[in-house]
Amino acid sequence: MASLNLHHLRLFRATAREGTLTAAAKALNISQSAVSTQIKALETDLGHDLFERRGRNLVLTEAGRIALDHADEIFRTAEQLTATFRAVGQQRKVLRIGALATLSRNFQLGFVQPLIGREDVEVVMRSGTQASLLRALEAMTIDVLLTNMVPARDAASPYLVRRLAEQPVSLVGGRSRLALAAQGLPKLLAAAPLILPTPETALRAGFDALTERMGIVPRIAAEADDMAMLRLLARSDSGVAVIPPIVVQDELASGALYELFQLPDITEIFCAVTIRRTFPNPLLADVLENAEAEAAGA
Template sequence: MNLKHLRYFWVTARAGSVAAAGKQLHLTPQTVSAQIKLLERDLGTTLFIPVGRGLELTEAGRLALSYADEIFALSQDMVSSLRATGVKEQAAATFRVGISNVLPKSLSHRLLLSLRKSAKPVRLVCRDGTIEALLGELALHRIEMMLADRPMPAGLAVRGHSRKLGESALAFFASPRLARQDAGFPACLNEAPLLLPGQNAAVRGEIDRWLGEARLYPRVVGEFDDSALMKVFAQAGEGYFPAPAIISDEICARYGVIEVGRLDDVRDAVWLISTERRIQQPEVDAVLKAARSAVFNIPAGSETAG
């Protein structure tokens, strides 16, 4: 694929018409149109359809634009990094991390804080999403590593490596006006409104199992794939909710809730997943060490691989 053709397509998609793109590129509209036709021929698909006096992207065109955005962003990163080699002050290297949306944001921040304190400047790029989407990004090397609540599933055509950073007991929280004073934990959950992580969260099955074994029957009023959104609902007094006990103080201070009890036999884990070629990167090693010592209080050398 000719990157010059791709650039003409990219500018045209952003400008909305061949004429506008031609002005930006200092080329005639005929030249731009011809170059885009060559790209469409190479790709074997149509990227634009005429709409009035402008152009509209096809489904293939929208997909191509998303890749082109990343390609030219990376090219700009390359230019910036190469130009910085002659400067005494070292340019910050970009390090891309995927974060599963079921992980608490404050815990993710604590795990990645070590990258901001490294001797080598790092520009951190965080991408939030489902574990399935992030594994796709990892396979295409669009991210260097990812944080998730489970290891990489078996059977994937990705040569990857999973390491457990640590685990925490599960605590339950509620706004002060909702927390029942007449019943201790866990009886206070019975028939009470409950906010839960979505079915994609690894800990969800353990919570459901525990509720059944304890013969507790709360009213599940909400399920959330995004842990931060669940806490916002709880802050408004919508229900009790679970979260890792290791960040209890931060949750209570930020959302104005109180901890009503915790379960030592239900554990919420955090895993670091990277492709095999990334395992030895100093940034990955920094996250591993910070998680073991500062976050989970695990002695060095006792991490779990998967």
């Protein structure tokens, strides 16, 4: 197959959007016959018809829909390339952060705190699954991923992982749980209704291993995969929550909740995942250095 002609691809994309050769030719300010000829050349190169005629309109074939998806991606990448080099030497004003949906909101807020209030900076935050955010990182639609799940790495892995903080995990509950907590950790684990992270989380794996070593079968009142929900359940006094204290730091400070016990050998690690880039976002260096300094001083 001949090398793909991007000019032909651009004409095809315009025709697909306009729906007719006449409209595409008008939008591109060239003759209709030129558009038709060059689309036929593209179809010859690809070996498939890209349109079928329905009345006066042209409708994409299955091959045409596939070609349009790729054309959109090609020209989107070209636009990003142009924007990247235009930005060289200029101050970047936007930092795009992806955060695991289950990650502590307090930790996320602390991470972006150095940028909050700066009139020259916009912070864009999006949440999602680990897999979707790693794809966004590789596509460079986010600058950094905040997570408590370290991605697998091998020789071919593009990920750069920086550990920002390591937080203890505790049993946290309301005033009504203090008397039971006074009887000791084993009694609290065995008798209190527990609010736990869901089984697929690293925190839950550590907790299950702890209770198994202690020979305790816990009473599970609720499970949640979201730290915000664990926080709400703890505040509602539905039970004793297994949670990093940073998640409920405001409630602990106000006395609405109490840190009953710090769980031995269980911690939550907060990481920043990036990829190597020729033109890294300078704002990212500022927040990463601040987060590491905060952790070192803690």
